[in-house]
Amino acid sequence: MPLLKLIPLLLVFLISACDNNPQVNAQFGTPENIAGEFFHAIYNEKDLSKAKSMSTSEFASLLSSYGTARQAGRILFNMNFDKVTVNVNRSGRNLREQYHDQARIQLMLDGEFDDKRIQETRTVVLVKQRGSWRVKEVEADKFSSSIR
Numbered sequence: 001m002p003l004l005k006l007i008p009l010l011l012v013f014l015i016s017a018c019d020n021n022p023q024v025n026a027q028f029g030t031p032e033n034i035a036g037e038f039f040h041a042i043y044n045e046k047d048l049s050k051a052k053s054m055s056t057s058e059f060a061s062l063l064s065s066y067g068t069a070r071q072a073g074r075i076l077f078n079m080n081f082d083k084v085t086v087n088v089n090r091s092g093r094n095l096r097e098q099y100h101d102q103a104r105i106q107l108m109l110d111g112e113f114d115d116k117r118i119q120e121t122r123t124v125v126l127v128k129q130r131g132s133w134r135v136k137e138v139e140a141d142k143f144s145s146s147i148r
Contacts, residue, residue, distance in 0.1 A: 031103035034133045035124035036086045039109060042069045042077070043084045055135045056127060077138060079120055084111030089121065101128040102136075 027033060034054055041050040048069040052060035066072040074080050089106040102125070109120045121141040126133045 029133075031124075031126045031133045032088045032105050034126060035105040035107055035135065036088060038124065038135050039084070039086045039107060039122070042073045043079075043081045043086075043109075043111070046070060048072060051135075056129065059135055059137065077122065078140065079109065079118070080113045081109070081111040081118065082113050084109050102126065103133065 038051055038054045041047045041054070046069045048063060048066075051069065051072070052063050055063060062076070063072050066076055087108045087110070089108045105124045105126065107122050107124060109118075109122065111118055123139040123141070124135055125137040125139065127136045128134075
């Protein structure tokens with residue numbers, strides 16, 4: 001009987017430990033997934049180390065120079081969010097431009113900052129290094145109001 005009382009507790013523990021739900025509308029391990037998870041790490045998790053682990057060594061070094069995820073997001077990417085949803089832009093253009101070892105992914109970032117809705121678009125350039133996709137560069141949308 002005491003064992004039966006432990007089963008629900010064990011199930012609750014196992015379910016709560018499984019927080020590996022994808023945060024982006026893309027298949028795991030694809031360039032789209034890596035690009036989206038990169039921005040999720042910066043803006044929602046505020047985890048610069050995680051973002052650096054998804055980057056090339058050169059881009060990781062650049063991120064390190066900003067000290068925190070908040071500073072990197074605010075200064076390097078010129079965007080502030082309290083909370084953001086990251087989606088792969090699936091409208092109009094090709095979903096991605098991918099070649100053998102390089103991909104360009106367009107992302108839509110939709111979130112809030114100081115109770116104002118903010119929508120931004122960024123293109124993430126990824127390269128394949130040792131079998132894994134890594135963020136090499138983030139390009140601002142040339143028509144975005146935040147870069148003017």
